[in-house]
Structure formats: structure tokens, C-alpha cells
Amino acid sequence: MTRYRNLWLFAGVALLFVATGAMLSWNLSLQILNLALLSAIMAVGVNIQWGYAGLFSTGVVGSVALGGLAVVLVSGKPVPAGWEAGGPRVLSALLFAALAVALAVWLYRKLQAGPKRSLALVLFGVIAFFIYRGLLDPAVMAIEANNPSQAGHIGGLGLNSLLAWPFGALLAAGAAWLIGKVALGLRADYLAIATLGIAEIIIAVMRNEDWLDRGVKNLIDIPRPWPVPKEVDLQASPAFLDPMLAMGLDPVTGSSIFVKLIYAGLFGIVLVALIWLTERALNSPWGRTIRAIRDNEISAAAMGKDVKFRHLQIFIIGSAVVGLAGAMMTSMDGQLTPPSYLPLRFTFLIWVMVIVGGSGNNWGAVLGGLLIGWLYLAVEFLGPQAMEYITAGLPSGPVKDHLRESAAHMRLLSLGVVLLLVLRFAPRGLIPEK
Amino acid sequence: MDILNALTAFANFILVPGLAYGSQLALGALGVTLVFGVLRFSNFAHGDTMAFGTAFVIMFTWWFQSMGISFGPLPTALLALPFGIAVTAAFVLGTDRVVYRFYRQQKAKPIILVIVSTGVMFVMNGLVRILIGTSERNFADGERMLLNPQDWKAWTGLAEPLAIKTTAVVSIVVAVLSVALLFWFLQKTRTGKSMRAYSDNEDLALLSGINPDKVVAVTWVLAAALATICGTLYGLDKSFRITVYFGLLMPIFAAAIVGGLGSPLGAIVGGFVIAFSELIITSAWKKIGSYLLPDSWLGDGLYQALSTDYKVAVSFAILIIVLLFKPTGIYGAK
Numbered sequence: 154m155t156r157y158r159n160l161w162l163f164a165g166v167a168l169l170f171v172a173t174g175a176m177l178s179w180n181l182s183l184q185i186l187n188l189a190l191l192s193a194i195m196a197v198g199v200n201i202q203w204g205y206a207g208l209f210s211t212g213v214v215g216s217v218a219l220g221g222l223a224v225v226l227v228s229g230k231p232v233p234a235g236w237e238a239g240g241p242r243v244l245s246a247l248l249f250a251a252l253a254v255a256l257a258v259w260l261y262r263k264l265q266a267g268p269k270r271s272l273a274l275v276l277f278g279v280i281a282f283f284i285y286r287g288l289l290d291p292a293v294m295a296i297e298a299n300n301p302s303q304a305g306h307i308g309g310l311g312l313n314s315l316l317a318w319p320f321g322a323l324l325a326a327g328a329a330w331l332i333g334k335v336a337l338g339l340r341a342d343y344l345a346i347a348t349l350g351i352a353e354i355i356i357a358v359m360r361n362e363d364w365l366d367r368g369v370k371n372l373i374d375i376p377r378p379w380p381v382p383k384e385v386d387l388q389a390s391p392a393f394l395d396p397m398l399a400m401g402l403d404p405v406t407g408s409s410i411f412v413k414l415i416y417a418g419l420f421g422i423v424l425v426a427l428i429w430l431t432e433r434a435l436n437s438p439w440g441r442t443i444r445a446i447r448d449n450e451i452s453a454a455a456m457g458k459d460v461k462f463r464h465l466q467i468f469i470i471g472s473a474v475v476g477l478a479g480a481m482m483t484s485m486d487g488q489l490t491p492p493s494y495l496p497l498r499f500t501f502l503i504w505v506m507v508i509v510g511g512s513g514n515n516w517g518a519v520l521g522g523l524l525i526g527w528l529y530l531a532v533e534f535l536g537p538q539a540m541e542y543i544t545a546g547l548p549s550g551p552v553k554d555h556l557r558e559s560a561a562h563m564r565l566l567s568l569g570v571v572l573l574l575v576l577r578f579a580p581r582g583l584i585p586e587k
Numbered sequence: 588m589d590i591l592n593a594l595t596a597f598a599n600f601i602l603v604p605g606l607a608y609g610s611q612l613a614l615g616a617l618g619v620t621l622v623f624g625v626l627r628f629s630n631f632a633h634g635d636t637m638a639f640g641t642a643f644v645i646m647f648t649w650w651f652q653s654m655g656i657s658f659g660p661l662p663t664a665l666l667a668l669p670f671g672i673a674v675t676a677a678f679v680l681g682t683d684r685v686v687y688r689f690y691r692q693q694k695a696k697p698i699i700l701v702i703v704s705t706g707v708m709f710v711m712n713g714l715v716r717i718l719i720g721t722s723e724r725n726f727a728d729g730e731r732m733l734l735n736p737q738d739w740k741a742w743t744g745l746a747e748p749l750a751i752k753t754t755a756v757v758s759i760v761v762a763v764l765s766v767a768l769l770f771w772f773l774q775k776t777r778t779g780k781s782m783r784a785y786s787d788n789e790d791l792a793l794l795s796g797i798n799p800d801k802v803v804a805v806t807w808v809l810a811a812a813l814a815t816i817c818g819t820l821y822g823l824d825k826s827f828r829i830t831v832y833f834g835l836l837m838p839i840f841a842a843a844i845v846g847g848l849g850s851p852l853g854a855i856v857g858g859f860v861i862a863f864s865e866l867i868i869t870s871a872w873k874k875i876g877s878y879l880l881p882d883s884w885l886g887d888g889l890y891q892a893l894s895t896d897y898k899v900a901v902s903f904a905i906l907i908i909v910l911l912f913k914p915t916g917i918y919g920a921k
Binding site for chain 1: 628629631686689696697698699701702703705706707708709710711712713714716717720721833834836837840841844848892894896897899900902903906907910911914
């Protein structure tokens with residue numbers, strides 16, 4: 154029994170999904186499964202940071218959002234008029250900003266330390282910022298003036314959104330490099346605080362820079378990745394309809410389930426590949442180095458290991474995995490809705506998954522992702538219904554409204570309680586590290 | 588050139604709001620810094636402790652209002668404040684007993700306590716949502732304006748109005764009183780001194796017979812009081828909304844780190860540094876400029892370096908600069 158404990162745990166989680174499918178609807182079950190698979194990939198990423206190296210980042214949601222942005226840029230529909238209105242000028246403004254920062258760093262290293270250097274650098278920064286705004290603002294106005302109700306942004310490249318997945322990982326890795334450079338090597342709390350800030354800024358940019366992704370006006374209708382057909386096309390094609398009718402299934406539900414199955418297959422392939430890679434990495438000399446650093450930084454440093462560099466490396470890899478999952482999520486949703494990137498949903502929920510599953514163990518992270526993903530989403534779908542059922546006997550009024558409303562909030566409370574209970578009584582999680 | 592009008596506009600848009608917001612941030616940062624100094628971890632639940640305290644202050648305010656009790660021209664919430672503090676302090680002491688104490692006895696790494704505090708944050712956030720909901724709550728009553736713009740214009744004859752909200756002055760006065768009381772407590776009383784000793788060197792403090800449980804309990808009560816006062820003042824000045832209070836974590840942490848984590852004086856300085864930087868960078872300077880420069884020089888820009896949506900970027904940028912060049916902050920030693 155104990156030998157097969159992990160297998161039983163996974164079987165139990167599988168049973169939850171089967172039960173949801175059999176008792177409610179397979180469509181819902183698959184929808185939850187797909188999101189749970191994505192959460193499991195994010196959990197693998199966070200586990201790389203926390204489980205392997207003990208880095209606590211509160212900016213997971215920022216990496217997820219950057220992944221989503223990558224999909225918009227790579228596979229969004231092109232908007233030639235918008236691009237022509239100011240695309241190159243925006244690029245030149247961004248290039249100028251990068252050059253100005255590089256020059257500032259160079260000046261800082263070249264000039265002699267002292268108040269004169271500080272003053273010169275501040276002055277340089279202010280002037281460079283105004284030149285940057287002077288370059289950027291007219292371009293932004295021009296882009297946003299182009300068909301604001303439907304476009305008003307620079308558009309994407311229109312490529313297959315499978316290509317956007319690695320690009321999402323790359324974007325998230327870039328942001329992680331920047332923040333890791335600054336905050337790693339100091340007290341561990343500082344990384345947590347700095348990542349909280351960078352995530353808020355990333356989301357603020359995505360909400361407010363309409364030229365980039367239409368901001369809170371949301372960007373819909375992002376083309377699907379290559380192997381996934383559209384439900385409408387399936388319902389019109391005889392090759393799909395005939396077997397459906399032969400089996401006596403409703404083609405509308407059938408097509409929707411079929412599409413979700415393809416997504417589940419794609420996500421499953423990515424997840425399996427990731428588990429294979431991470432398991433190999435964890436059991437390699439590299440993995441042993443990382444764990445040695447986690448368990449005792451001082452002795453690892455004394456053995457000649459470059460602690461700060463390894464931390465930076467791990468932090469970047471973990472963020473890249475989360476960014477990959479973020480890109481996959483947006484390309485499944487087919488839309489980018491910046492207001493939906495909530496830290497509670499994408500940072501702290503993922504943390505609960507990792508800690509419940511078993512920090513330091515890749516299988517644990519996956520199990521936690523699937524289990525907590527199911528719980529959280531099933532409650533999202535079923536909680537209000539259950540509350541509706543419970544309060545059906547009550548007369549309508551403020552009490553009933555309050556109870557129904559609090560059903561949604563109970564989730565946060567229970568998430569916090571689960572996190573605290575696991576940390577206290579089973580800190581090693583469901584599948585402990587070997 | 589019209590220096591007086593320019594100064595009035597500056598006071599109206601930057602100085603007065605900056606002093607009020609700075610006092611609020613200073614109180615928040617003081618709470619974070621006290622917990623850090625004594626318990627040695629960054630308390631991520633502080634933003635939601637503020638929300639929790641404010642939610643109770645709001646409920647007591649409603650209760651008082653329903654009984655017809657008011658505080659004259661001042662907001663009723665000030666009367667409700669001690670009750671809100673009492674409830675929050677009791678809850679925070681409860682979380683220490685149920686949650687934090689275990690890890691303290693285990694001598695867990697600070698980062699574990701940070702994660703635990705995010706768990707507490709969830710619980711408090713959920714409780715506040717259930718208690719008072721997620722919508723915006725306005726609970727300021729009493730006299731709205733201490734100085735009416737019309738009065739100012741009639742009194743001085745200047746073209747530019749100056750408005751001072753009662754809540755802004757209440758913020759500053761309450762903050763000054765709280766800080767004075769806190770510093771007197773830390774410097775002069777026996778318990779305060781033992782707190783500082785414990786924060787400086789835990790082992791030495793224990794050897795000299797300081798009771799750690801008492802120090803920790805007093806710290807939590809002080810942190811809860813500061814959080815409730817900060818949250819209430821912010822809510823009176825702007826409005827109460829649970830998600831906004833989570834967002835206040837960033838400027839508050841930045842303020843505490845700029846001043847040096849663990850240094851009460853630093854937290855106050857940091858609060859004002861962050862508040863004024865935020866206002867200077869996200870305000871539109873056109874109005875002030877229009878009194879100092881000829882119209883033809885100004886053009887039609889707003890002279891706003893960053894839109895107000897990027898407030899968080901300002902505190903973040905300051906945080907990064909401090910972490911890069913002086914990670915211990917202005918007054919930090921450790």
C-alpha cells in the first residue's frame with residue numbers, strides 16, 4: 154500500500170475528474186482539467202524556485218501575464234494601419250530607453266563616486282526620460298487613434314500561437330533576470346517584496362498601454378494554435394459529423410469536448426516533457442548543487458559554488474516555465490483580459506498547490522496543481538450553485554444575498570486555512586521530497 | 588510670474604495631499620518595521636490587517652451613527668478607532684498564538700514566516716470580504732472641508748483656490764500624536780526599552796531576563812494599532828476598498844525599506860519620501876507652471892511624468908534604487 158501511495162494519490166485525483174464528468178458534464182470536467190494542467194505547469198515552475206532553491210517570489214502572476222502578452226504579440230491578428238501609424242517609432246523609443254539605461258550604467262561605472270556623480274546621473278535620467286516620452290507619446294496617440302473601437306493597437310505578427318509559447322517563456326525569463334539581478338543576494342524577504350512590485354507594474358502596463366494590447370478594452374479573437382480546429386468548422390464538416398451521429402452524440406457538445414481533448418493532449422505533452430526534464434535536472438550534479446545551496450548556503454559557498462549566480466539561474470528558469478504556462482493559457486482562451494490577472498489567483502493559489510503537493514518534488518507539484526486546481530475551479534463553478542441550492546428555502550432579501558455573495562469569498566478563507574494547516578502539520582506536503 | 592498663486596497651487600496639489608498621504612504611509616511602515624525588528628520577518632499580512640481594522644472601525648462607526656452619536660465636526664470614525672484597535676489587536680494576538688508562535692519556537696527561517704504571513708493574509712482578506720464585501724465604502728462624516736476654496740479666495744484675493752480637507756488635517760494630527768506616543772513608549776518606558784533591546788540583540792536581551800513573550804505580544808498590539816489607525820486614516824481620506832489595501836503593501840514596504848527595516852525613525856522618513864515622490868512624479872505640473880512661465884512656453888502638455896495608474900512604479904523604482912545602492916536603507920544598521 155505505502156509503496157504505491159503516490160500512484161493512489163494520482164488515481165484519487167483522476168477519480169475526481171472522472172466523477173465531475175460522469176455526474177455533471179464532461180465538458181465542465183475537461184474545462185477544469187485543462188486549467189488544472191496549466192496550473193500544474195505553473196506549479197512545476199514555482200517548485201523549481203521554491204522547492205529546489207528556496208526562493209520565494211510573490212510575482213508569479215507577472216510571469217503569467219507576460220506569457221499572455223507574448224501570445225498577443227506573436228499570434229494576434231496584424232493591424233497594418235496601426236503598425237504604420239507608429240509601430241517603428243514606438244520601437245525606436247523603446248530602443249532609445251534601453252540605450253539610455255545602458256549608458257547610465259556605463260557612466261555609473263566610469264565616473265568617480267561622489268555627490269557629483271549622483272547629480273549627473275539624476276540629471277541624465279530626467280533628460281533621457283523626457284526625450285523618451287517625446288518619442289513615444291505621438292506614436293502612441295497615432296496608434297490608438299486608429300479604429301479605437303476594434304483595434305487601436307499595434308497588432309501581432311499573426312503567427313501560429315504555438316510559436317508564442319517559447320516566446321512567452323523568454324519574456325518572463327527576461328523580467329526575472331532584471332529583478333533577480335537586483336534583489337537576489339540580499340535578505341530573502343527583499344526578493345518577495347521586489348517581485349510583488351514588478352508583478353504589479355507588469356499588470357499595470359498591460360491594463361493601461363492600449364497601444365500594446367488594448368488594455369482593459371480586452372483583446373479577443375486570438376487565432377487558435379495550429380492543430381486545434383474551431384467548433385464551428387467541426388460542426389460543418391461531414392468527416393466529424395458522421396461518426397458523431399453514428400455514435401448518437403450531440404455534435405455541438407461533441408465538438409466542444411473534442412477541442413478540449415486536443416488542448417488537454419497538447420498541455421499533457423508539454424507537462425510530461427517538463428517533468429522528464431526537471432526530473433533529469435534534479436537528479437543531475439546541477440540539481441545536487443542547487444539543493445546543497447538551499448540547505449546550507451554558507452557551506453556551499455565555501456565549496457566554491459557561486460550561490461548568487463545559481464539563484465539567478467534558478468529564478469530565471471522557474472519564471473520561464475510559468476511564462477510558458479501563461480502563454481498556453483492565453484492561447485487556449487483565445488483572448489487577453491488584463492483585469493483577470495489577480496495575484497490571489499495566479500500567485501498565491503499556485504503557492505498553495507506547490508506547498509500542498511510537496512515542495513521540492515516535481516510529482517508533488519503536479520499533484521498539487523491538479524488537486525487544488527480541481528478544488529478551486531470546481532468550487533468556482535459549483536459553489537454558487539450549491540449556495541443557491543442551500544438558500545433556496547430562504548425568502549429573498551439581504552440575508553440570502555449576503556450568503557450567496559459570501560460563497561465566493563469563502564474560497565479565499567479556505568485557501569488560507571489550507572495553506573496554514575499544511576505548513577504547520579504536513580510541511581513536506583502530500584508527496585515529500587526524497 | 589506669479590509666485591503666490593504658484594505656491595498656492597503647489598500646496599493644494601502636492602504639499603497638503605503629500606503630508607496627509609505621507610503620514611498614512613509612515614504609520615503603515617512603522618507597523619511593518621516594528622514587526623520586522625522584533626519578529627524578524629516581513630509581514631505580508633499587514634495590508635490586510637489594515638483592512639481588517641478599518642472594516643471594524645467602519646462597522647463601529649455605523650453603529651454609533653445609528654445611535655446618533657457623532658464627534659461634531661470631526662469624523663465619527665475617530666471615536667470608533669479605539670474599538671477597532673481592540674478587536675484587531677485581539678485577532679492579531681490570536682493569530683500569533685495559533686500560527687506564528689509555533690514557528691518562532693521552531694526557530695524557522697524568516698522566509699517560512701513570510702509564507703505563513705501570506706496564509707494569514709488570505710484568511711484576513713477572506714474575513715473582511717465576508718464581513719463588509721468588496722465594494723467601495725465611504726465612511727467619512729463631519730465637516731468635509733477645513734478650509735473652503737471660496738473662503739481662501741475671498742480672504743487672500745488670489746486667483747488660485749486652496750482646499751484643505753478635514754481628513755487631511757486629521758491624518759496629520761493623528762499621525763503626529765501616534766508617533767509621539769510610540770516614541771515616548773519606546774524610549775522611556777521599561778517595556779519599550781526591553782523591546783528595543785530584544786530587537787538589537789535577542790540573545791543578550793534574553794540573558795538579561797527580558798520576557799520574550801511579553802515583548803512579542805506588545806509588538807503585535809502596537810502593529811495592530813498602527814495598522815488600524817493607518818487604514819482608518821487612509822479610508823477617511825480616500826475611501827475603503829479591500830483590494831486597494833492589498834495594493835498599499837508595496838508603498839508601505841518601500842517606505843520601510845527606504846528608511847531601513849527595523850528603524851522606526853526611518854519608517855517615518857521613508858513614508859514621506861515615498862508619498863512625495865509619488866505625487867511629484869504622477870501630478871500634472873501644468874497648473875503650477877502656468878503661473879511661473881509665459882503661456883507660449885508651455886504648449887499643451889500636462890507636464891505629468893507618469894500617469895497615476897503607475898503610482899506603484901514610483902515606489903518600486905525607489906525600492907530598487909535603495910536595494911541597489913544602500914540595501915540597509917537610510918537609518919538601517921543591520
